[in-house]
Amino acid sequence: MPSTLPASIFNDVLGPIMRGPSSSHSAASVRIARLARDLAGGHVDHALIEFDPNGSLATTHASQGSDLGLFAGLLGWEADDPRLPEGHKALxxxxVEVEIVVRAIGATHPNTYRLTVTNRELGATHVLEADSLGGGMIVVHRIDALDVELFGDQIAHVFGGADGALRVQIGKGVALERQGNELWERRLNRVLPVPTPSGLRLPFSSVAAMTAQADPTQRPLSAWALEYECARGGLDESEVLSQMSKIRDVMRGSIDAGLNGTDWGDRILGNQSAGFRSAWDQGQLLDGGMLNRMVLYVTALMEAKSAMEVIVAAPTAGSCGLFAGTCLAAADALSLDDGPTLRSMLSGGLIGVFVALRSSFAAEVGGCQAETGAGSAMAAATLVEMMGGNAAQSLSAASLALQNVLGLVCDPVANRVEAPCLGRNVSGASNALVSANMALAGYDALIPFDEVLDAHRQISQSMPRELRCTALGGLSITPTSKALEQRLCGGCDS
Incomplete structure (x- = not known):
């Protein structure tokens, strides 16, 4: 289930920077379609898009943004392009002719995309098949008749021979030398922000391996986070902190957008953050202290996401409010400077790396425990470090937080990524705060974080398909949910 590509804080966890309701849908699909466009030679005249009826995308591709992302990617746009909602019109x-078909394609992953793209000028038609792995991450596993494993982290060159045979080579140059009877070459550009350097050697790939290097009670988790991401991306510490600062700034902008009020037609919930702020200002709420600020920021972020504003999927779009809202609310309440804030958020990013290496962020794979569960664990570790805690305490907080939500299902109301997502993001913030305080007070998490992640993965494998973001079970099929879905899609068949 986990990707074989070594996880990166900025590729897998704190990103992508995007618009749309779901990173598994509306960000991953942009990346997949961009690669298909490259395969077609930089222009597509006709695209056939196929989804397997046994996967998640068969029932969610329209309402959760896969179509929106695919249209943008076929046009060569980025995931945060302001034109994203107008992609179909632009096509x-x-x-450009686009067909979307649901039929058996033998997919073994719930988020499989098969794109057949044609460039009539070149007389070329190619097939690209890829999976969305969660948090915007992808793997291309087939090009025409050739089995491959491409993650979009490096430039890939595809060569075609007169006999129809293909060869794929990874390289940095604009074009590589053809061999034998090869007639054509296509360059598939990198779609991830952090490339994989040649000769990559990770300093560790599990909590156990990390803490074997030094006493976790004697250093903060962010020290290891910086070491890891520097090695993973071939970066120095200043570059890592600069990227973290950029991401923090985007998160701030998303909170501001939500608090300023958002409007979007195709959504269930309106602007509720303004009402919460007003009630808080007027003393109408119970004293939640820092938690009330977290609720406000989380809600504002989720509203910005649902209104197609720019957000950071951290670790996913469906859980984008939890980590950013919780951590930035705490930083404001504690009056933290940039340095401690950025480093503490990197520690949460490292918790997400361990999730990506050992399990999954994709709700289609593991339900909401995969999204808000991971986000809550990340936030809990960050809050501990913001209070001056050490790595052992951060890991304990992450373990407690994830244990608390194991088995949480994904059952979006009206097939939209709004409810119960908002409530679960807010609850995840509360869970993170409580777990952080428990760890700081010396509560015993008992189960090491590596083992909690193994349980997380095993539960994902046992969870019924109907409860993994398919809109086929749970709250998704209540009468109210179905009525809302009918209203939003204008009386269409669901």
Whole structure:
């Protein structure tokens, strides 16, 4: 289930920077379609998009943003492009024909995309098949008749021979030398922010291996986070902190956008953060201390996400409010400077790396425990470090937080990533705060974080398909949910 590509804080956990309701849908699909466009030679005249009926995308591709992302990617746009909602219109204006079909394609992953793209000028038609792994991460596993494993972290060159045979080579150059009877070459550009350097050697790939290097009670988790991401991306500490600062700034902008009020037609919930702020200002709420600020920021972020504002999927779009809202609310309440804030958030990013290495963020794979569960664990570790805690305490907080939500299902109301997502993001913030305080007070998490992640993965494998973001069970099929879905899609069949 976990990707074989070594996880990166900025590739897998704190990113992508995007618009849309779901990173598994509306960000991953942009990346997949961009690679398909490259395979077609930089222009697509016709695209056939196929989803397997046994996967998640068969029932969610329209309402959760896969179509929106695919249209943008076929046009060569980025995941945060402000034109994203107009992608289909732009394709029509350019004369690009798109067919979307649900039929058996033998997919073994719930988020499999098969794109058949044609460039008539080149007389070329190619097939690209890829999976969305969660948090915007992808793997291309087939090009035409060739089995491959491409993650979008490096430039890939595809060569075609007169006999129809293909060869794929990873390289940095604009074009590589053809061999034998190879007639054509396509360059598939990198779609991830952090490339994989040649000769990559990770300093550790599990909590156990990390803490074997030094006493976790004697250093903060962020020290290891910096070491890891520097090695993973071939970066120095200043570059890692600069990227973390950029991401923090985008998160701040998303909170501001939500608090300023958002409007979007295709959504269930309106602007509720303004009402919460007003009630808080007027003393109408119970004294939640820092938690009330967290609720406000988390809600604002989720509203920005649902209104197609720019967000950071951290670790996913469906859980984008939890980590950012919780951590930035705490930083404001504690009046933290940039340095401690950025380093503490990197410690949460490292918790996410361990999730990516050992389990999954994708709700289609593991339900909401995969999204808000991971986000709550990340936030808990960050809060501990913001209070001056050490790595052992951060790991304990993450373990407690994830234990508290194991088995949490994903059952979106009206097939939209809004409810119960908002409540679960807010609850995840409360869980993170409580878990952090328990760890700081010396509560015993008992189960090491590596072992909690193994349980997380095993539960994912046991969870019924209907409870993993398919809109086929739980709250998704209540009468109210179905009625809302009918209203939002104008009376269409669900």
């Amino acid at each position: 029509v204006e350019q004369g």
